[in-house]
Amino acid sequence: MENDTIKVAIAGVGNVASGLIQGIVYLKEYEEEKENLLHPKIGSYEAKNIQIVAAFDVDSNKVNKDLSDAIFVPINSTPQFIQVEQLGVEVFKGPLKDGLSEHLRQVIQVAEIEEANIVEILRKTGAEILICAIPTGAEEAVKAYAQAAIDAEISFINCTPTRIASDPTWARKFKQANVCVIGDDLQSLSGGTVLHKGFLDVLKEQGVKIKDTYQLDVSGGLETLNTLDDDRKQYKRNIKERSIQESVINEINIASGTSDYLEFLGNRRIGHFWIFGEGFMGMPVKIDIRLETLDGPNAAGTLIDVIRATKIAINRAGNGPISSICAYGFKAPPVTTDRHTAHQWLNEYIEGRRIE
Numbered sequence: 001m002e003n004d005t006i007k008v009a010i011a012g013v014g015n016v017a018s019g020l021i022q023g024i025v026y027l028k029e030y031e032e033e034k035e036n037l038l039h040p041k042i043g044s045y046e047a048k049n050i051q052i053v054a055a056f057d058v059d060s061n062k063v064n065k066d067l068s069d070a071i072f073v074p075i076n077s078t079p080q081f082i083q084v085e086q087l088g089v090e091v092f093k094g095p096l097k098d099g100l101s102e103h104l105r106q107v108i109q110v111a112e113i114e115e116a117n118i119v120e121i122l123r124k125t126g127a128e129i130l131i132c133a134i135p136t137g138a139e140e141a142v143k144a145y146a147q148a149a150i151d152a153e154i155s156f157i158n159c160t161p162t163r164i165a166s167d168p169t170w171a172r173k174f175k176q177a178n179v180c181v182i183g184d185d186l187q188s189l190s191g192g193t194v195l196h197k198g199f200l201d202v203l204k205e206q207g208v209k210i211k212d213t214y215q216l217d218v219s220g221g222l223e224t225l226n227t228l229d230d231d232r233k234q235y236k237r238n239i240k241e242r243s244i245q246e247s248v249i250n251e252i253n254i255a256s257g258t259s260d261y262l263e264f265l266g267n268r269r270i271g272h273f274w275i276f277g278e279g280f281m282g283m284p285v286k287i288d289i290r291l292e293t294l295d296g297p298n299a300a301g302t303l304i305d306v307i308r309a310t311k312i313a314i315n316r317a318g319n320g321p322i323s324s325i326c327a328y329g330f331k332a333p334p335v336t337t338d339r340h341t342a343h344q345w346l347n348e349y350i351e352g353r354r355i356e
């Protein structure tokens, strides 16, 4: 049955969570700012319809706190944009598994209490969607949350690069459970990957043959510290590079990803783009650009759209991966397409002109 509120639970009270929660409160206060979203309204839903009802983390400084306080624990570097009143949502300890990389273990102390029964909490709070926003490379932990969503019979949004929506076995499990799975690897609203693909698209449309390109960034966020572990860094890079390769026709030299952690940058991400190609008569075409953004709000801008689109899917009794939502908001969706088509798919889906 349709209702106005979208009840959401979140695993991982890090910078994405801080951006999302502040974003929702911010849009309640500054209605006019909703024009900065790509979809001020999705169906009848606005950002203010999203209500966070449960949260999970493992950090001793976040667990047992009210979510409104936990998002501002200093290890989270997303700046405070707005006062967040007490939410009445306690952060519970989730399953740790492989959540913390070697580097994260040096700065995060795991809460020494029993892990909560997440399925029971999801059911009790009436959550309809579980968002997974835990560190890159936490494969087993992401799968534990995906299974919890299935067991609680609610939909799952996977912000992490772990393959869930794009993995046929997991996709089938969600389909059989009659709930939606959306992912994988959230694409920031004005992030490096989307802009990189945009530059390449324009050049391609104008007849330039791309030869080599890189987009390398540095940041001071926790997620960047996490990806100092080589296997986690490579994991994220592979996804970004595949996503870029898919947007050009010919095989090219590509490097894309985070190159270093600079604590003093905090939540800022500074990306350097280099593109080299050949235009008419072999004329060299070079682009060399620097982009500076903040990770938390950048993630929230996409996520607020994705949550509301997922609620539409829930209202329509959708199940398994919803390809339009995945292609619109994620770097590694089950079905990839170019940015324009992804936006068109989402609009058609929202308007009921597309079945998934």
Ligand SMILES: NC(=O)c1ccc[n+]([C@@H]2O[C@H](COP(=O)([O-])OP(=O)(O)OC[C@H]3O[C@@H](n4cnc5c(N)ncnc54)[C@H](O)[C@@H]3O)[C@@H](O)[C@H]2O)c1
Pocket: 011, 012, 013, 014, 015, 016, 017, 056, 057, 058, 059, 076, 094, 095, 096, 097, 098, 099, 100, 108, 132, 133, 134, 135, 136, 137, 138, 141, 159, 160, 161, 185, 186, 187, 188, 221, 222, 223, 226, 295, 296, 298, 299
């Ligand atoms: N713009 C963006 O920030 C952006 C864009 C695309 C994808 N993502 C993805 O979103 C995810 C979250 O990013 P972030 O910047 O918020 O990370 P973060 O490091 O700021 O926060 C991660 C949080 O997860 C917690 N955690 C670790 N293991 C856990 C477990 N087992 N259960 C519950 N909580 C656990 C950590 O304590 C931390 O609070 C990452 O996988 C990242 O790749 C982020």
